[in-house]
Amino acid sequence: MSQIAEVTIDGQNYQFPVIEGSESEKAIDIAKLRDQTGYITIDSGFKNTGATKSAITFLDGEEGILRYRGYSIEELAEKASFLEVAYLLIYGELPTQEEYQKFEHEVRTHTLVNEDMRKIFEGFPVNAHPMGVLSSLVSAMSAFYPDTYDSTAEDVTDLHIIRLLAKLPTIATWSYKKSQGHPVNYPNNNLDYCSNFLSMMFALPVESYEVDPVVSAALNKLLILHADHEQNCSTSTVRLVGSSQANIYSSISAGISALWGPLHGGANQEVIEMLEAIRADGGDTQKYINMAKDKSSGFRLFGFGHRVYKNFDPRARIIKKAANEVLTKLGVNDPVLDIARQLEAAALEDDYFVSRKLYPNVDFYSGIIYRALGIPTNMFTVMFAIGRLPGWIAQWKEMRTNKEPIGRPRQVYVGPTQREFVAIENR
Numbered sequence: 001m002s003q004i005a006e007v008t009i010d011g012q013n014y015q016f017p018v019i020e021g022s023e024s025e026k027a028i029d030i031a032k033l034r035d036q037t038g039y040i041t042i043d044s045g046f047k048n049t050g051a052t053k054s055a056i057t058f059l060d061g062e063e064g065i066l067r068y069r070g071y072s073i074e075e076l077a078e079k080a081s082f083l084e085v086a087y088l089l090i091y092g093e094l095p096t097q098e099e100y101q102k103f104e105h106e107v108r109t110h111t112l113v114n115e116d117m118r119k120i121f122e123g124f125p126v127n128a129h130p131m132g133v134l135s136s137l138v139s140a141m142s143a144f145y146p147d148t149y150d151s152t153a154e155d156v157t158d159l160h161i162i163r164l165l166a167k168l169p170t171i172a173t174w175s176y177k178k179s180q181g182h183p184v185n186y187p188n189n190n191l192d193y194c195s196n197f198l199s200m201m202f203a204l205p206v207e208s209y210e211v212d213p214v215v216s217a218a219l220n221k222l223l224i225l226h227a228d229h230e231q232n233c234s235t236s237t238v239r240l241v242g243s244s245q246a247n248i249y250s251s252i253s254a255g256i257s258a259l260w261g262p263l264h265g266g267a268n269q270e271v272i273e274m275l276e277a278i279r280a281d282g283g284d285t286q287k288y289i290n291m292a293k294d295k296s297s298g299f300r301l302f303g304f305g306h307r308v309y310k311n312f313d314p315r316a317r318i319i320k321k322a323a324n325e326v327l328t329k330l331g332v333n334d335p336v337l338d339i340a341r342q343l344e345a346a347a348l349e350d351d352y353f354v355s356r357k358l359y360p361n362v363d364f365y366s367g368i369i370y371r372a373l374g375i376p377t378n379m380f381t382v383m384f385a386i387g388r389l390p391g392w393i394a395q396w397k398e399m400r401t402n403k404e405p406i407g408r409p410r411q412v413y414v415g416p417t418q419r420e421f422v423a424i425e426n427r
Contacts, residue, residue: 002017002018003017003018003020003026004016004017004018005017005018005028007033007037009037009039014033014036014037016028016029016030016032016033017029019053021053023058023060027050034410040410040412042412046236050231051231051236051239051407052231052239052399052402052404053402054230054231054395054398055069055092055398056068056069056089056228056230056391056394056395056398057069057089057228057229057230057391058070058230059229059230059308061306061308061309061310061311062310062311063311064309064311064312064313064314065314066229066314066315068085068088068089068227068228069088069089069092069093071088071094073224073225073314073315073318074314074317074318076088076224077221077224077225077315077318078318080094080224081192081193081220082193082194082220082223082224082227082387083100083103083104083107083165083193084100085224085227085390086165086227086389086390086393087099087100087103089227089228089390089391089393089394090161090390090393090394090397103162104193106162106166107162107165107166107193108166108189109166109189110162110163110166110167111166111167111169111170111187111189111196112167112170112186112187113167113170113171114144116144117137117140117141117144117171118174118184120136120137120140121133121137121171121174121178124136124175124178126178126179127179128175129260129378130172130175130176130378130379130381130382131256131257131259131260131378131381131382131385132260133171133174133175134168134171134172134175134256134382134385135253135256135257135260136253137171138164138168138171138249138252138253138256139249139250139253140249141163141164141167141249142247142249142250145160145163145249148160148247148248148249157248157397160247160248160249161248161393161397164248164249164252164389164393165389165390165393168385168386168389169187169193169196169197169200169386170187170200172197172379172382172383172385172386173185173197173200173201175379175382176201176375176376176379177200177201179376182204183205184200185199185200185201185203186200187200188200191211192216193220194216194217194219194220194223195211195216197219197386198211198215198216198219198373199211201375202374212329212330214325214326214329214330215326215329215330215373217322218322218323218325218326218369218373219373221318221319221322222319222322222366222369222383222387223386223387224387225315225318225319225362225366225387226362226366226384226387226388227387227388227390227391228388228390228391228394228395229308229388229391230308232264233258233259233261233263233264234255234256234258234259234264234265234388234392235255235388235391235392235395236258237254237255237257237258238251238252238254238255238258238392238395238396239395239396239399239404239407240407241254241255242396242399242400243399243404243405243406243407244406244407245406248393248396251392251396252389252392252393252396255385255388255392256385259381259384259385259388260381265381265384265385265388266380266381267302267303267363268303268363268364268366268367268370268380268381268384269367269377269378269380269381270302270303270363271302271303271340271363271364271367271368272336272367272368272370272371272377272380273377274301274302274303275336275337275339275340275343276336278339279335279336279339283335283339285339285342285343285346286346288301288343289301289343289346289347289350293352301343301347301358302363302364303360303361303363303364303367304347304353304358304359304360304361304364305356305357305358305359305361306361309361310357311357312357312359313359313361313362315361315362316359316360316361316362316364316365319362319365319366319369320360320365322365322369323365323368323369323372326369326372326373327368327372330372330373332372334371334372336371337368337371337372340364340368344360344364347359347360348360366380366383366384367380370383
């Protein structure tokens with residue numbers, strides 16, 4: 001027998017169905033609440049509101065579980081390539097060898113960006129934030145591929161998906177090369193996805209460049225760990241924009257802009273900026289541990305705890321190991337990273353943090369790896385966007401396939417009631 005939730009308003013009872021997901025998550029379906037009662041619900045930030053039913057990602061914050069299409073994040077990060085995970089998220093199943101070879105080949109052969117896009121890029125100032133550039137250029141892609149406006153054919157949609165996956169890393173590297181005063185590098189279609197990105201970032205025309213396999217493997221893990229994370233701010237933005245039937249490039253561009261915010265994708269950047277500030281103040285980590293415990297200090301320890309995970313972030317366990325491998329392999333000697341290690345050790349042993357489950361999260365370790373690789377701080381959120389792209393695409397595609405209605409949240413108006421207009425000379 002299906003469950004029913006009962007609400008009593010002004011002495012009258014109303015019944016609403018309870019929906020149960022495949023992992024026993026339960027939700028009250030209030031789609032007809034306003035029609036039946038005249039009331040709406042208020043849920044600031046939508047923390048308790050399900051906007052959709054999705055088959056893409058399962059997240060259990062209390063138990064520290066993250067799965068893509070039923071596969072644990074631990075297995076995927078250990079055994080899969082980023083493009084395998086992208087295929088899984090977008091198309092629902094892990095690819096066969098034949099499907100993967102075709103998919104990877106298509107991505108490899110679409111990495112080159114139209115030269116006219118470079119003309120748009122060259123109009124940005126040298127100090128333009130890479131996320132602003134990335135969002136703008138992805139939006140501009142819709143002008144280069146106008147069939148996205150009116151075609152819903154599956155093969156055309158698939159081509160746009162391939163273009164986004166292939167070209168986003170190319171576009172992302174342009175800002176970094178420009179900031180260094182270097183010429184941009186063209187993609188090398190003989191390299192795998194992660195190695196190609198690293199080559200475009202760091203190769204110079206005056207010398208040979210070999211991609212370190214340890215570095216490439218660490219980047220592969222990072223991208224997988226960021227590939228999707230259920231209905232977060234940027235993903236919800238992609239679905240909301242896409243619900244108006246906006247094209248895929250406009251929808252993904254909106255997601256990039258949402259990710260840019262420091263409360264979302266900018267967290268790993270804030271970790272490094274915090275570490276640099278501690279170093280500039282003499283490097284006394286205990287001082288800052290004590291400040292973090294003191295609510296009156298106004299200091300916040302970035303990179304610890306998580307808005308969703310009430311246990312250890314499962315992604316953090318994986319990336320902690322990768323961080324250790326990268327730092328050991330590269331022989332990095334960086335006082336800022338030494339401070340990070342001291343903070344990590346203190347937080348894992350200090351009862352204040354342990355009792356509150358304020359463990360180092362994925363942003364803490366990803367910032368450390370990116371810094372070790374030589375990726376500048378203002379590029380950290382761009383790296384997040386490259387990783388999150390398959391999830392955004394999968395969510396956009398699911399929303400379109402399910403023919404979900406246009407998003408239109410309600411509000412409770414708290415402004416002035418009706419007023420008479422006063423002519424300007426009498427105000």
